[in-house]
Amino acid sequence: MGQHNSSQEKEGERELMRRHKINKSELESLRKLFRERCGGKYKALTKTKFREVYNELFPGKSTQYADEMFRLFDMDGNGKVDFVEFVRNICMCDSDDIEEKIEIAFALYDKDNSKTITQTEVRNMLEAYTNMLGVPLEGGKTGAQIAKEFFAEMDADGDKSVTFDEFQYAARRNSAILSIVNPKPPNWVD
Template identity: 45%
Template structure:
């Protein structure tokens, strides 16, 4: 990240401390970032999708859109290295509470503070297309309904953060769908 400001350097130090990342790991992540970053200092949505399409066998467009939205923490329409590094580390974080907060933001596509059945279906469909390479509407809707029922404890057709938090701590599949590993593909 050659031309870092003092604030960026401090933020990088904070990220490396928080996630216990070595300097050599940061260099590996920087290399990966630059490899997919033709504009030099940020990944566009298109570049971000390209990274996902290289990691998974299926169509990653929709899933990568959701990940991009979650990685782009400042909402400027691009992912800089610090956002990229934080997002990657978050997917491997041992801090379950933080991971749940991050996952909730991904499920909450419209950002209204609750998760609807349509949002769960959308994410489930995107996951199937990415992992299996095809759209299986019946299977992904079945999974979405099952997940939604697990989370919507008061049956009000929306999932609050508290409901999501409680359900995610009891059922690892809720988080596993959001943090797939390329080597785990079907």
């Protein structure tokens, strides 16, 4: 059984490299980061460890945002983020592919997985995002104020819910809607 899991992991890694156009060296760098974050002895990130990562990177209160990202990363819903889930989501969040960013951002806003987004979901996500950053946003707006503006822009038909098509159209016109997918820590060096 251990050998079966190992071959599944290797195949999963090959698929990651193909799909996200990363090479063996990049994959190994991500593996090193993953192992460091897991504390060495674990094969997966727990929600607690995931929160610790965000708390280290961001100056504000990051628990709520970290929990939402954990929900997104934990694709099989088992309460842990394994290496393949970690790499897949890191690559998608950092992707230059606008379609991937739109899909992941929609999933992040759509907390209840209803396939529509409510104004409350947008407000909660943007408040979590701004709380994590721990600094005033440009123009001094709160997460709730930005959420109201974003939602008005996204809800094209005015029915108080945003479908994927409405979201996609708005995100193509206003890339700031996608900013929640890949926040940059204040001391981040690209």
